[in-house]
Amino acid sequence: MTPESCPFQACDGSGFVIDEATNTATDCRCRATRIAAARTRSLAGRIPRKYRDVSFDRPPVSDIARVAPDQIRSVRRYVRDVEANLDSGRGLWLQGDVGTGKTTLAMLVSRAALDAGRSVAIYSLPRLLNLLRESMDSETGMLDFMDRLTAVDLLHLDDLGAENQTDWVLEQLYSIVNSRYEAERAIVATTNLMPDELSDRLGARTVSRLVEICGDLIPLFGEDKRREFRIPAHTA
Numbered sequence: 623m624t625p626e627s628c629p630f631q632a633c634d635g636s637g638f639v640i641d642e643a644t645n646t647a648t649d650c651r652c653r654a655t656r657i658a659a660a661r662t663r664s665l666a667g668r669i670p671r672k673y674r675d676v677s678f679d680r681p682p683v684s685d686i687a688r689v690a691p692d693q694i695r696s697v698r699r700y701v702r703d704v705e706a707n708l709d710s711g712r713g714l715w716l717q718g719d720v721g722t723g724k725t726t727l728a729m730l731v732s733r734a735a736l737d738a739g740r741s742v743a744i745y746s747l748p749r750l751l752n753l754l755r756e757s758m759d760s761e762t763g764m765l766d767f768m769d770r771l772t773a774v775d776l777l778h779l780d781d782l783g784a785e786n787q788t789d790w791v792l793e794q795l796y797s798i799v800n801s802r803y804e805a806e807r808a809i810v811a812t813t814n815l816m817p818d819e820l821s822d823r824l825g826a827r828t829v830s831r832l833v834e835i836c837g838d839l840i841p842l843f844g845e846d847k848r849r850e851f852r853i854p855a856h857t858a
Contacts, residue, residue, distance in 0.1 A: 628652045629739045652739075668744070669736070673729035683730070686723045686842065693840050697727050701734040708740055708775050711806030713835040715782075717813050718842030724812040725780055727842075731810045732778045740775035747795070748785045754794055772801040775808070782813040783823045792825045803831045811836065 630651045633639050637653035640646075676683060678698060687694040693716075700707055700714050707713075714731060716724035735742050745753075757763040771777060777798075785791055802809055811832065813820070817839060820829045 669729055669733050670744075673726060673733075676726050676729055676733070678730065682723050682726060686727070690842055693842055694727075696840050697730060701731060704731070704734040705738050705740070708735060708738075708808050711802075711808050711835065712837070713776075713809040713811070713832075715809070715811040715813065715832060715836040715839055716842060717815065717817070717839040719814060722842040724842050728778060728780065728810050728812050732776060735776045741773075742776045742778060743771060743774045744778040744780070746780040746784070747782055750779070750798075751785055751791060751794060768797065768801060771798060772805050772807060777802060777807065777809050779809060779811040782811050783815040783819070787823060792828070796825055796828045796831070799828050799831045799835070803835055809835050813839075 627635055628650060633650035633652065637650050638647040639650045641648070678684070678687070678694070683694065697714065697716075700712075714728075716727055718724045729744075732742050732744055754764065754767065757767040779798075782795075799809065809832070813824075815823055824832075
């Protein structure tokens with residue numbers, strides 16, 4: 623959404639609807655989205671180049687659909703109603719081994735949100751934690767960063783469980799997820815962890831909140847799809 627446009631064609635792009643008869647202004651439906659976008663502009667909200675052309679109708683997603691049709695239908699349903707899901711704070715999380723397509727499917731969700739004019743922040747969890755550490759130089763810096771993470775319409779967290787487990791990591795992860803939960807903001811997440819590993823690796827409190835936001839894990843199975851494109855090593 624550009625400053626000159628209103629997705630609802632109700633205002634002139636200012637975020638206010640002007641009643642010329644009474645010379646009064648009221649908030650446009652797009653104003654809340656504009657405020658959230660302004661607060662989260664410095665967050666990572668772009669689809670990585672590798673995933674910009676992903677589609678339900680092309681590989682690897684069409685290949686995943688042949689072996690996991692129910693899982694693809696679940697993601698399709700979420701994308702079809704992405705605005706209603708974001709408005710109600712409903713999320714989605716996907717679980718599977720490396721190369722099973724969970725990040726690709728999560729990117730489809732994030733792209734649908736961006737296409738709908740919503741604000742999105744996309745991070746691997748290790749990268750996000752590094753940014754949090756950098757923001758700790760000042761208390762206001764960290765609080766501001768956390769506030770922006772809470773304000774964004776959709777927080778995309780990739781590779782939950784990939785970071786080194788420490789008390790600090792568990793506390794920050796809980797703080798991020800709990801803030802989203804209390805603000806009724808959606809999360810789309812991916813993890814390599816098996817269900818019985820989640821509480822040990824992420825913390826029981828965090829998993830409980832993620833279940834409330836995202837519902838049940840969507841499991842993906844199969845071999846690493848990326849292996850098909852690897853050049854086999856030559857043997858001597």
